[in-house]
Amino acid sequence: MPPRRRGSSGFRGVRVRPRGRFYAEIRAGGFRLTLGTYNTPELAARAYDAAAWRFRRPRRDMNFPDVESLEEAEFLAPAPCLVDDEDRRRHRQVQRRIAIAEHDEQLMRQWRAQFPNDVVNTDAFFADLRAQRRFNDVYECFYSCRQCWASKSRGL
Numbered sequence: 001m002p003p004r005r006r007g008s009s010g011f012r013g014v015r016v017r018p019r020g021r022f023y024a025e026i027r028a029g030g031f032r033l034t035l036g037t038y039n040t041p042e043l044a045a046r047a048y049d050a051a052a053w054r055f056r057r058p059r060r061d062m063n064f065p066d067v068e069s070l071e072e073a074e075f076l077a078p079a080p081c082l083v084d085d086e087d088r089r090r091h092r093q094v095q096r097r098i099a100i101a102e103h104d105e106q107l108m109r110q111w112r113a114q115f116p117n118d119v120v121n122t123d124a125f126f127a128d129l130r131a132q133r134r135f136n137d138v139y140e141c142f143y144s145c146r147q148c149w150a151s152k153s154r155g156l
Contacts, residue, residue: 012048021039023038045064046073046078
């Protein structure tokens with residue numbers, strides 16, 4: 001069987017992604033196993049070689065045949081990024097929350113544009129509420145200080 005052709009990246013098992021990153025994968029037992037996306041073709045090729053060592057592939061199928069052992073290949077390869085079902089579920093949940101927040105912001109912009117008086121009334125309401133709280137705080141402070149001074153003056 002002739003050797004497999006190397007892709008546009010120049011490495012076996014590495015493809016160039018549209019945004020300039022490099023995608024590594026290996027085929028084993030009729031399945032294509034994703035090894036991850038990397039910033040350089042060399043890192044992707046190292047990840048491919050570590051997987052090739054794990055599958056006991058011959059050295060001629062590796063990108064760096066000078067690597068002597070699985071341990072050395074794993075040492076030179078970037079850490080694998082394993083994604084499990086829990087990670088996927090969490091990611092979907094976060095994406096849903098982001099979509100809801102973005103939709104909510106869009107609706108708020110539309111509401112402000114359609115009902116500017118409501119925005120003015122809301123701002124006035126909260127300004128009055130803040131003023132009332134400040135007044136209550138000052139009153140409570142004054143009242144507690146007055147009681148404190150009254151009790152001290154009786155004790156003299």
